[in-house]
Ligand SMILES: Nc1ncnc2c1ncn2[C@@H]1O[C@H](COP(=O)(O)OP(=O)(O)OP(=O)(O)O)[C@@H](O)[C@H]1O
């Protein structure tokens with residue numbers, strides 16, 4: 001469903017991605033690991049349209065998306081979270097999810113202003129669904145709290161909820177458990193495992209290897225912008241190339 | 251309606267607010283809303299004095315030269331503003347904060363200089379290409395402006411217009427589009443990742459805002475009875491900004507209160523008229539520094555109150571809830 | 575023919591020096607703090623005003639006026655930092671908020687000047703004393719060149735100050751610290767640089783440059799009123815956008831280019847379009863190359 005062919009991205013002289021080939025199949029959870037500065041976030045930025053490859057192709061459902069505007073990629077069914085949380089801090093938890101649902105609204109501005117029945121019906125179903133998402137991520141109690149005032153763990157969960165609110169088929173998670181304690185991490189892992197059952201594919205960047213083992217079907221390893229290994233979590237863990245990349249040469 | 255207006259006036263007249271003052275308060279409230287839309291979407295544009303000028307000039311020419319009714323002139327002028335805003339917005343709105351501010355200041359100046367010189371431009375066109383052999387040509391009167399405009403704007407026009415705008419605005423804010431505006435302000439790139447067409451939202455708001463500013467220009471032109479380029483310079487752009495900043499951009503009532511207060515205060519405090527400019531500057535400075543959400547912003551007041559009390563009683567700062 | 579061209583070049587250089595000095599002030603603050611001080615034009619006006627008070631009311635010589643103006647506007651600029659910028663920065667407010675507060679400060683400064691003008695002169699306009707600089711132009715026959723002493727003073731003063739500034743920024747420890755702060759505030763403060771002090775010094779320098787430009791401008795045009803800053807505000811903005819925001823050399827280059835365009839356009843399309851041309855240029859540059867001639871493109875980090 002997601003195919004990267006020979007994707008490269010350089011910033012001036014810095015080669016952040018070089019010749020990356022990667023696939024994510026429907027209902028699979030794919031991990032992406034690599035040392036700091038390997039280019040993982042850059043990869044997700046390129047898929048989600050915030051950045052564009054210098055060369056290579058990115059296909060989603062067979063369609064090239066590497067030149068598309070980010071909102072069109074989002075509406076095609078790609079959602080993401082951010083490594084350093086980027087919620088709409090002044091908006092409430094509930095509103096954050098509503099904003100995530102933007103692409104699903106069909107009512108035009110005129111219908112909204114006229115308070116047309118179709119608009120009201122749509123608004124009701126969207127709100128209903130937003131509440132379900134909040135419940136799923138245990139955010140009901142803080143629905144009306146500005147996102148900036150949420151505790152850290154709740155902010156991370158809200159990022160997930162908001163991404164799912166866009167009704168995606170592929171979710172890109174950029175270090176979703178960064179800064180969480182082990183029990184929070186495990187709980188989030190459970191949530192990630194539910195996504196394939198809901199018909200979603202997942203590409204998750206993680207440093208926490210136990211989470212990778214818990215959720216991933218396969219893992220890619222990125223180092224200096226290149227994929228140096230690919231396989232099941234166990235295969236990758238024992239790959240000498242990967243160990244060297246993480247520990248450095250003796 | 252007349253009765254209502256008379257009732258309002260009888261209350262406020264003793265403190266110095268006469269009908270003309272009330273009318274300008276209403277016009278400025280409309281301008282405040284036009285700025286509020288922009289700021290709410292995170293666009294720091296100072297172009298609205300320019301659109302106000304366009305609205306004023308177009309409508310005044312229509313009513314004066316072509317005997318248009320005020321309503322018809324209003325519609326045409328507002329459409330003209332929209333048609334100008336669109337091609338301006340598409341390239342300019344790619345710029346952000348400081349750059350957008352500079353570009354829109356430039357736009358305002360170009361509009362002002364255009365009206366200052368348009369007569370001469372037409373004159374030289376006529377003489378060069380049509381051999382008209384004219385010595386002078388007067389359409390908008392250059393620096394002296396369009397004079398003897400009929401005073402067509404009535405208080406009830408303004409009240410009705412404002413109420414309609416408030417109604418539409420509240421509806422808009424509760425819609426998907428209204429939420430998208432707020433999202434774009436807080437983080438454009440994330441908004442785009444949520445499926446929001448940022449370019450569309452920004453341009454739409456820019457056009458709507460230009461139309462409102464144009465409408466305010468129409469009403470204003472038919473109140474002041476004279477329209478000159480100097481009425482729409484940088485000072486005016488800053489005044490419009492001040493209405494929205496003083497009132498705040500968290501609720502729609504903010505810019506309206508801002509427009510009311512800043513227009514009425516100099517009249518109420520007539521004795522201090524000399525210090526009016528000092529006062530305006532001080533208000534802008536103090537509000538943005540100490541009351542960032544503006545006057546109509548319950549949360550901001552609460553915070554200010556809490557910190558004041560802390561300082562008075564010498565209690566240590568309360569830890570803020572949450573982190574991040 | 576040559577004479578006219580030369581004459582124009584002289585005019586461009588003298589007007590351009592003023593614009594460059596003024597734009598340098600904008601640029602200095604922008605490069606070190608990343609904010610645009612829209613009250614800078616008010617400092618320009620205050621410079622012209624202080625120069626006027628010192629030379630006209632106190633009947634002091636010009637050089638005293640220049641120095642007094644620079645010190646006062648420098649201090650006013652420091653005051654701006656303390657009142658309009660620092661509190662917002664501490665709060666982590668958006669850049670827009672700092673623009674607004676500086677606009678507020680500008681309005682305040684202009685109106686205070688207006689009140690003072692009326693107190694001192696009974697009207698809002700005044701001229702520098704007649705005998706301050708000789709009126710007799712220096713004529714260079716062979717070249718067909720007439721240079722008024724005022725313009726000569728302008729060029730010399732601007733040149734000296736620009737060279738001093740260049741020296742200060744590149745050769746002194748203060749300049750080194752300023753550049754460190756401009757490059758990265760956090761790293762600079764980790765290196766033990768007193769960032770707040772550097773900010774104050776930056777504002778002082780910028781204000782002094784603006785004030786100096788004001789006096790020199792008034793020296794050429796002869797008339798001072800509280801609103802002379804308005805026009806130059808946009809010209810200065812155009813200059814720094816043209817040269818590249820935050821680039822010191824760019825500001826100077828931009829200043830001269832704008833002066834060149836203005837003076838050439840008076841001859842070609844007439845003075846009424848002089849400013850329109852400048853703003854159209856501003857527009858075009860922002861749309862085509864927002865980073866300006868010497869600036870670096872803004873990075874696009876997510
Ligand atoms: N917009 C940009 N401009 C210049 N360099 C960039 C940009 N974005 C990323 N880089 C550089 O590209 C490299 C890869 O960065 P990236 O953020 O993708 O790494 P990462 O794998 O996500 O690291 P981390 O584990 O620290 O999040 C880094 O050296 C980074 O400095």
Ligand SMILES: [Mg+2]
Nearest residue numbers: 040041042083
């Ligand atoms: Mg990263």
